[in-house]
Amino acid sequence: MRFLFKTDYEDDIRLFPHSGYVVSYGLLIAVLLIAPYVLSSYLMSQLVFVCIYATVGVALLILTGFTGQASLGHAAFLAIGAYTAAYLQKYNVPFPVYFLAAGLLTGLIGALVGFPALRLQGIYLVIATISFAFIVEEILARWESVTNGNEGMRIKTLSLLGVAVPRDSPAFYFLCLAVLILTIVGTLNLLRSPTGRAFVAIRDSETAARSMGVNVALYKVKSFAISAAITGFAGVLFAHKLSFISPEMFTLQLSIEFIIVILIGGTFSLHGAVLGAIFIVMIDPFLTYLKDDMPGLIAGVAATFGAGTDSAANVQSKVAAFASLNGLKGAIYGIIIVLFVLFEPLGLYGRWLKIKLFFQLFPLYKRATFKRQKIYVKSERNR
Amino acid sequence: MLDFVQQLVSGVALGCVYGLIALGFVLVYKATEVVNFAQGDLMMLGGFFAFTFIGMMGLNYWVGFAGAVAVMALFGMLAERIVVRPILGYPQFSIIMATIGLGYFLRSIAGMIWGTDDFKIETPFSQGVLRIGALVLAYDKLSVIAATVILCVLLYLFFNKTSLGTAMRASSENMLAAYYMGIPVKRVVSIVWAISAAVATCAGVLLAPITFIHSNVGLVLGLKAFPAAVLGGFGSIPGAVVGGVLIGVIESMAGFYLPEGWKDVAPYIVLLAVLLLKPEGLFGLHVRKKV
Numbered sequence: 001m002r003f004l005f006k007t008d009y010e011d012d013i014r015l016f017p018h019s020g021y022v023v024s025y026g027l028l029i030a031v032l033l034i035a036p037y038v039l040s041s042y043l044m045s046q047l048v049f050v051c052i053y054a055t056v057g058v059a060l061l062i063l064t065g066f067t068g069q070a071s072l073g074h075a076a077f078l079a080i081g082a083y084t085a086a087y088l089q090k091y092n093v094p095f096p097v098y099f100l101a102a103g104l105l106t107g108l109i110g111a112l113v114g115f116p117a118l119r120l121q122g123i124y125l126v127i128a129t130i131s132f133a134f135i136v137e138e139i140l141a142r143w144e145s146v147t148n149g150n151e152g153m154r155i156k157t158l159s160l161l162g163v164a165v166p167r168d169s170p171a172f173y174f175l176c177l178a179v180l181i182l183t184i185v186g187t188l189n190l191l192r193s194p195t196g197r198a199f200v201a202i203r204d205s206e207t208a209a210r211s212m213g214v215n216v217a218l219y220k221v222k223s224f225a226i227s228a229a230i231t232g233f234a235g236v237l238f239a240h241k242l243s244f245i246s247p248e249m250f251t252l253q254l255s256i257e258f259i260i261v262i263l264i265g266g267t268f269s270l271h272g273a274v275l276g277a278i279f280i281v282m283i284d285p286f287l288t289y290l291k292d293d294m295p296g297l298i299a300g301v302a303a304t305f306g307a308g309t310d311s312a313a314n315v316q317s318k319v320a321a322f323a324s325l326n327g328l329k330g331a332i333y334g335i336i337i338v339l340f341v342l343f344e345p346l347g348l349y350g351r352w353l354k355i356k357l358f359f360q361l362f363p364l365y366k367r368a369t370f371k372r373q374k375i376y377v378k379s380e381r382n383r
Numbered sequence: 384m385l386d387f388v389q390q391l392v393s394g395v396a397l398g399c400v401y402g403l404i405a406l407g408f409v410l411v412y413k414a415t416e417v418v419n420f421a422q423g424d425l426m427m428l429g430g431f432f433a434f435t436f437i438g439m440m441g442l443n444y445w446v447g448f449a450g451a452v453a454v455m456a457l458f459g460m461l462a463e464r465i466v467v468r469p470i471l472g473y474p475q476f477s478i479i480m481a482t483i484g485l486g487y488f489l490r491s492i493a494g495m496i497w498g499t500d501d502f503k504i505e506t507p508f509s510q511g512v513l514r515i516g517a518l519v520l521a522y523d524k525l526s527v528i529a530a531t532v533i534l535c536v537l538l539y540l541f542f543n544k545t546s547l548g549t550a551m552r553a554s555s556e557n558m559l560a561a562y563y564m565g566i567p568v569k570r571v572v573s574i575v576w577a578i579s580a581a582v583a584t585c586a587g588v589l590l591a592p593i594t595f596i597h598s599n600v601g602l603v604l605g606l607k608a609f610p611a612a613v614l615g616g617f618g619s620i621p622g623a624v625v626g627g628v629l630i631g632v633i634e635s636m637a638g639f640y641l642p643e644g645w646k647d648v649a650p651y652i653v654l655l656a657v658l659l660l661k662p663e664g665l666f667g668l669h670v671r672k673k674v
Contacts, residue, residue, distance in 0.1 A: 116658065131609075135655075
C-alpha cells in the first residue's frame with residue numbers, strides 16, 4: 001500500500017493524488033476506446049446509455065450529493081434539453097449550437113427552479129421538484145405547436161461539422177464518452193474550486209456555511225443551474241440516441257431512476273454516478289438473461305442433483321413463468337433500493353472502498369470504520 | 384349554478400379521498416418525521432384486500448372491510464419493522480428512498496397477484512342517489528365524505544386526548560428525549576404505521592366505487608395527496624383533510640371550467656404557489672427555534 005503524505009494545501013486538492021491514478025484511469029480510457037470494435041452492437045448501445053445516465057448521475061450528484069438538495073425532477077431537465085435539440089434541429093441549426101443552447105436554456109430554467117427552492121428543505125424540496133416535473137410533462141404534452149404534443153418528435157441523424165454521426169455508430173459513442181469525461185473532469189475541478197467547497201459546506205451545515213460567510217442562496221441557485229445544464233447536455237444526446245421523443249418518456253419513473261443511479265452508486269463520490277449508471281442500464285439485459293437462460297440452468301441443476309427429468313422440466317416451466325411475470329422488474333427495483341438503503345448506504349463505490357481498505361489494512365481492518373452514526377435530529381418543524 | 388354545485392360535491396368527495404391518503408402521510412410524519420412515499424400503495428393494497436374478501440370470497444361488505452383494515456394494519460407494522468426501523472435516525476433522504484422502493488415493490492407485487500385490470504367493489508351505497516331539488520348526489524360520494532369526517536374526528540381525539548396520542552406527539556418532537564422519559568418509542572412507531580395503513584385501507588375501499596382499483600392507483604393518487612398534505616401543513620390532521628378537499632375541488636373545477644390539461648397540473652401549480660408563499664402550509668405550525 002501507498003502512504004500519501006500531504007504537506008501543503010496543493011496536495012489536498014490535486015486532481016490525481018498519485019501516479020497510480022493516471023495509470024489506472026489511462027487503462028480504463030484505453031479499454032473504453034477499444035470497446036466499440038470488440039463488443040456486440042447491443043452492448044454498445046447499452047454502453048451509450050451508461051454514458052448518458054452517468055452524465056445525468058454526475059449532474060444529480062452535484063446537486064444532491066454535494067449540495068444536499070434532493071431533486072426528483074431531473075427527468076424534466078432532461079426533457080427540456082431533448083426538446084430544445086429537437087426543436088432547433090427542425091430549423092437546421094448546427095449541432096454545436098443547439099447542444100450549447102440546450103444546456104444554456106436548461107441551466108437557466110434550473111436557476112429559476114432554484115430560486116423557489118431556496119426557502120424549501122428536505123421533503124418540501126422533493127415535493128416541489130416533483131411538481132415542477134409534472135408541470136413540465138404536462139406543458140410538453142399540451143404545447144403542440146412546439147413539441148408536437150403526445151405524438152412526439154422525430155430527431156434527425158446527428159451531423160457534426162457536415163459529417164453524419166448515426167446513433168449506433170462508434171463515433172456517437174465516442175461523442176457520449178467525451179461528454180461524460182468532460183463532465184467528470186469539469187465536476188472534479190468544480191469541486192476543487194471555492195464554489196465546490198461552498199456546495200459541500202452547505203450540505204454539511206447550512207448554518208455553519210452561512211456563518212463562515214458563504215452566500216447560501218447564491219450557491220444553491222448555482223448548484224441547481226449547473227446540475228440542470230449538465231442534464232440538458234445529456235438530454236440532447238438522449239434524444240439523438242432514441243431518435244424519437246415524446247412526453248411520456250420523461251416521467252417521475254425516470255427521475256426516480258436517476259436518483260437510484262446515485263443512490264446505488266454512492267452519493268459521496270463521482271465514481272458512484274458511473275457505477276450506478278452501469279448498474280441501472282445493465283439490469284434490463286440481466287433480466288432478459290434471467291428470462292432466457294435461468295430456467296434451463298435451474299432445471300439442469302435440478303437434474304444433476306437427482307431430480308427426475310419430469311420434475312426438472314416442471315421446475316423449468318415454473319421458473320420460466322416466474323421470470324416472465326410482468327412486474328418483476330419493478331419488484332426487483334424496489335427490493336434493490338430498500339436493500340441498498342438498509343445495508344449499503346454508501347453504495348457500490350462504498351463497497352469497493354471497503355474491500356480496498358480491507359486488503360490495505362489486512363489484519364487490522366475494523367468493520368466499524370464505515371459505520372453510520374445515528375443522529376436523531378429533533379423535529380424538523382423546529383429547525 | 385347547478386353545475387357548479389355538482390362539481391363542488393364531486394370535488395369534495397374526491398378531495399376527501401386525497402385527504403384520507405394525506406392523513407396517512409400526516410400521521411406518520413407527525414409521529415416519526417418520516418414521509419412515507421408508499422402511502423398511496425398501501426391504499427392500493429388495502430383496496431385489493433377488500434376486493435379479495437368482498438368480491439372474490441363473497442364476504443359481507445362490512446366484514447370484508449374490517450378484515451382488510453385488520454390485515455393492512457398488520458402489514459403496516461410489518462413494513463415498519465422491516466424497512467423503516469433500521470434506518471430511523473438517519474437522514475430523511477434515506478427514508479424517502481426506502482419508502483419509494485417499498486412503493487415500487489408493492490405496486491409490482493400487486494400487479495403480479497391481481498393482474499393489471501381495473502377492479503370494482505360492490506358497496507351497499509353504490510346504487511342509490513340522493514335528490515335535493517334538481518341536485519343529484521350519489522350515495523357513494525356522500526359515504527366518502529361522511530367516513531372522512533368520522534375518521535378525522537376520531538384521529539383528532541386520539542392524538543389530543545389519549546395518552547398514546549400524546550406519546551406519539553412527544554416522540555415526534557424529540558425521539559431521544561421521549562425514549563428517556565419512558566415512552567416505548569419503537570412500539571409507538573409501530574402503532575402509528577398500523578394506524579396509517581388502516582386509514583389508507585379505508586381510503587382504498589371508499590375509493591373503489593369512484594375510481595376503480597388497479598395496481599397503479601396508489602401512485603397516481605398518492606402523488607395527488609402530497610399537495611393536499613403540504614397545503615394543509617405537513618403535520619396537521621385537520622389541515623390534511625382541508626388540503627385534500629381543496630385539492631379535490633380545485634381539480635374538479637379546473638377540469639370543468641378550464642381547457643383540457645389544466646385538471647392534472649392545477650393541484651401542482653397551487654402546491655408550488657403555497658410552497659412559495661407560505662411554506663408551512665395553511666394549518667402548519669410556524670415555530671422558530673430560539674438560539
